[in-house]
Amino acid sequence: MAFLKSRSTALITGASAGIGEEYALQLARRVPNIVLTARRAERLDQLAQRLRAEAPDTSVTVLPADLSDPDERASLLARMAALGIVPDVLINNAGVGDYGEFAGAAWPRISPMLRLNIESLTHLAHALVPGMIASGGGAIVNVSSLAGELPIPDFAVYAATKAYVTSFSEALRIELGGHGIRVIAVCPGPVHTEFGEIARRPGGGRDIPRWWFFMPKERVVSESLAALERGRARVFPGKRTALAAAFISAMPVAWLRRAMSLRPRKSRG
Numbered sequence: 515m516a517f518l519k520s521r522s523t524a525l526i527t528g529a530s531a532g533i534g535e536e537y538a539l540q541l542a543r544r545v546p547n548i549v550l551t552a553r554r555a556e557r558l559d560q561l562a563q564r565l566r567a568e569a570p571d572t573s574v575t576v577l578p579a580d581l582s583d584p585d586e587r588a589s590l591l592a593r594m595a596a597l598g599i600v601p602d603v604l605i606n607n608a609g610v611g612d613y614g615e616f617a618g619a620a621w622p623r624i625s626p627m628l629r630l631n632i633e634s635l636t637h638l639a640h641a642l643v644p645g646m647i648a649s650g651g652g653a654i655v656n657v658s659s660l661a662g663e664l665p666i667p668d669f670a671v672y673a674a675t676k677a678y679v680t681s682f683s684e685a686l687r688i689e690l691g692g693h694g695i696r697v698i699a700v701c702p703g704p705v706h707t708e709f710g711e712i713a714r715r716p717g718g719g720r721d722i723p724r725w726w727f728f729m730p731k732e733r734v735v736s737e738s739l740a741a742l743e744r745g746r747a748r749v750f751p752g753k754r755t756a757l758a759a760a761f762i763s764a765m766p767v768a769w770l771r772r773a774m775s776l777r778p779r780k781s782r783g
């Protein structure tokens with residue numbers, strides 16, 4: 515992990531649960547300064563205590579924020595600047611889904627999803643890149659999804675936000691490579707976290723059909739950090755996810771449309 519060992523400060527979004535919490539646990543052994551953000555301050559404080567116990571040499575700062583709110587995002591950036599924190603590793607992980615037909619979706623669920631999954635991820639990268647360039651390098655780990663590889667009925671907006679994340683990451687990687695900044699899109703398949711429960715609409719009936727396979731969050735994070743070390747552009751953690759991604763990319767788009775129209779739908783459940 516030579517690349518990560520040479521970094522100074524990692525900002526991890528969505529660190530209060532799931533994959534983000536796991537990034538914090540694995541990075542605390544490699545990067546000397548960790549900044550945790552999400553909305554639930556109590557959860558972040560508990561994680562900070564655990565990190566300080568497990569990695570006593572690591573400095574941990576907790577800065578809660580609702581990243582779907584542009585003012586709270588600006589305040590997070592201002593608080594970091596006031597504390598002299600200049601992250602050179604950005605783990606752009608915070609994200610939410612909304613499972614169900616688009617026609618019946620509540621705008622108050624769609625709008626913050628767009629602001630979190632797309633706007634916040636882009637805003638934080640935009641705000642931190644100049645500091646990374648000035649310090650001679652850095653890393654941006656954008657947590658996308660296998661869902662970004664194909665259009666998904668009942669997950670139309672979420673899958674589209676992840677298509678954005680993957681596309682943005684690939685272009686940014688080319689733009690920033692010359693500055694010593696590595697950009698990687700992490701594209702997991704299903705992972706057991708709070709994601710599924712939060713994506714389910716209130717009174718929303720059956721769960722998201724994720725019939726294929728689940729990957730432990732520990733492996734998602736360790737494989738993505740290993741891929742970052744190798745300078746990879748995109749990682750699909752786990753053999754089955756990688757196989758599914760290869761299959762999707764090799765499939766003619768007409769077949770893909772047919773396959774997605776035959777997929778078990780929430781409305782038919």
Ligand SMILES: NC(=O)c1ccc[n+]([C@@H]2O[C@H](COP(=O)([O-])OP(=O)(O)OC[C@H]3O[C@@H](n4cnc5c(N)ncnc54)[C@H](OP(=O)(O)O)[C@@H]3O)[C@@H](O)[C@H]2O)c1
Nearest residue numbers: 528530531532533552553554580581609704705707708709
């Ligand atoms: N789980 C999966 O199957 C799966 C598969 C592929 C990709 N992913 C992606 O992996 C990433 C992490 O998801 P996860 O599975 O770990 O889900 P999770 O357990 O629900 O964690 C989501 C994290 O995002 C934070 N978050 C949510 N809304 C936020 C907001 N408005 N402002 C700031 N932070 C917010 C949550 O913290 P607070 O609630 O405390 O704010 C939490 O820490 C997401 O980008 C997701 O799309 C997940």
